[in-house]
Amino acid sequence: MADDPSTIAWRLQRLEEAVRDLGLRVVSVELYTRDRAEVERDLVELRAAIADEKQARKDDVKDIRAQADKQAERQSGNWRQALFGGVIPGLVVLLSVAVQIVLATRGGK
Known part of the structure; x- marks a missing residue:
């Protein structure tokens, strides 16, 4: 039950x-x-x-x-390092290229 x-x-x-x-x-x-x-x-x-x-x-x-x-x-670095390490050598190279161009156009005279 x-x-x-x-x-x-x-x-x-x-x-x-x-x-x-x-x-x-x-x-x-x-x-x-x-x-x-x-x-x-x-x-x-x-x-x-x-x-x-x-x-x-x-x-x-x-x-x-x-x-x-x-x-x-x-x-x-500083600005002097940049000047002597990059700017001045770059200007010398450009100046030498310009002198070579001038001498080549004038014939060395």
């Missing part, structure tokens, strides 16, 4: 099984609060680690930019 779905005894038995199953699934308040506190502590630590990593990356980028600027300054 307890197996008949229409009886109150069967329904009561089903309810008792459901409550028993829920009892197995329920987590105690102490365990829940302890786990939640641990998760929150981990999140705080992760946020702090991420903030530290972001700051470290910003510092690294600043250092790399400073090194690149120093290297660019060393490679670019």
Whole structure:
């Protein structure tokens, strides 16, 4: 008679099984609060680690930019290097070409 779905005894038995199953699934308040506190502590630590990593990356980028600027300054030289290394030799070459053209057109006379 307890197996008949229409009886109150069967329904009561089903309810008792459901409550028993829920009892197995329920987590105690102490365990829940302890786990939640641990998760929150981990999140705080992760946020702090991420903030530290972001700051470290910003510092690294600043250092790399400073090194690149120093290297660019060393490679670019100054105006005297440009004058003696590029402009004057270029003018000498142009002048020698112009003299050769003039001498070639006049026939060396």
